[in-house]
Amino acid sequence: MTALFYFFAFVMLAGGLGVVLTRSPVTSAFSMVVSFLGLAALFIMLHAYLIGTLQILVYAGAIMVLFLFIIMLLDLKAEEDRKISLFTVIGGALLVSVFASQIIKVVKALPAAAEAMPELSASASEDVKNTGLLMFTDYVFPLQIIGVLLLVATVGVIVLSKKELK
Amino acid sequence: MLTLGHYLIASGLLFSVGFIGVLLRRNVIIIFMCLELMLSAANLSLVAFSRYNQTAGLPDYNGDVLVFFIITVAAAEVAVGLAIIVALFRSRQITDVTAMNSMKN
Structure with a gap:
């Protein structure tokens, strides 16, 4: 189980790095699919x-x-070799490494984070049923709002994609 | 032995990868993809916490419902965002964020 976790976490992070590091947008998109499969x-x-x-x-x-x-x-081409500002790279890497090390430090200091994940009961395998019941009882109003949001997004996309915006 | 910490650190690292992409890349579509990575990393934390916080062997399904809503909103957001990128490309022929400086001058 632990080995599988490390394998899938590696796939997920390698896919994420592929998005960031490859030049061609198509390769980035496919790396992202790999990352999401790992996730x-x-x-x-x-x-x-x-x-x-x-x-x-x-x-x-x-x-x-x-x-x-x-x-x-x-028709996006791979980005041509551009001068990467050294300042941006160092600043970005510094900021992100501080951020990541802070997350790891906080998680390590959390007593709950060191406990094993508790075993689930057999009825937890009825995941869709349990989530669906909650979604259509307690969360039925937010669910309707989400439906309206999707409608608004659809209309918005059609308006934005029109040839001339009025 | 898998702990809650394993999942939280994996989630934090995925968020950091997305974050560095947003900071370093200049192509607006790649930046958008990295934003999606960050959003998914948050989802992983939510699901891990919902599985950790159990009552009578059942996970906290409120977390699952929240993740469901986040995925739906992300889908809507991607559709609108890509439409904006296409509209921008149509009027300016740029996808480089450093070239989007018409309000600066």
């Missing part, structure tokens, strides 16, 4: 089957297809 595997290791499936369907499926479509529509 979905981690969700499934946590017994979050619904979220893991949604991660693959929505992110690796819909969102990345949209990204690839836009990359091809705009």
Whole structure:
């Protein structure tokens, strides 16, 4: 189990680094699919089957297809070798390494973080049912709002994509 | 033995990778992808905490519902954001964030 965790976490982080480090946007997009597959595997290791499936369907499926479509529509070429400002790289790396080391330090200092993940009962495998029940009882109003949000986003995208904005 | 800390650190590292991408890259689409990575890293923390915080062997499904809403909002956000990028490209032919300086001059 631990070996699987390290494998999938490695896949996820390697995919993330692939997004940041490769020059071609298409390679970045495919690295991101790899990263999201690793992340979905981690969700499934946590017994979050619904979220893991949604991660693959929505992110690796819909969102990345949209990204690839836009990359091809705009015909983006790999970025040419540009002078990377040394100041930006050093500043960015410094900021992020401080941030990451702070996160690790805080997590290590947390007593709860050192405890093993508790075992789930058998009914926890009915993940979709339990989440769905909660979503359609306690969270039914936010769910409706999300529906309205998706409608607004659809209308907004159509308006933005029109040839001339009025 | 897997602990809550393993998942939180993995999530923190993924967030950092996304963060460095937002800081260093200049292509607006790559920056947008890195934002999505950061959003997903937060989702991993939420799910890990919901699995840790159990009552009678059942995880806290409030976390799952929140992650579901985050994924939905992220999908809507990506659609609108990419439409804005396309509109920008149509009017200026740029995708480089350093070239978006018309309000500066």
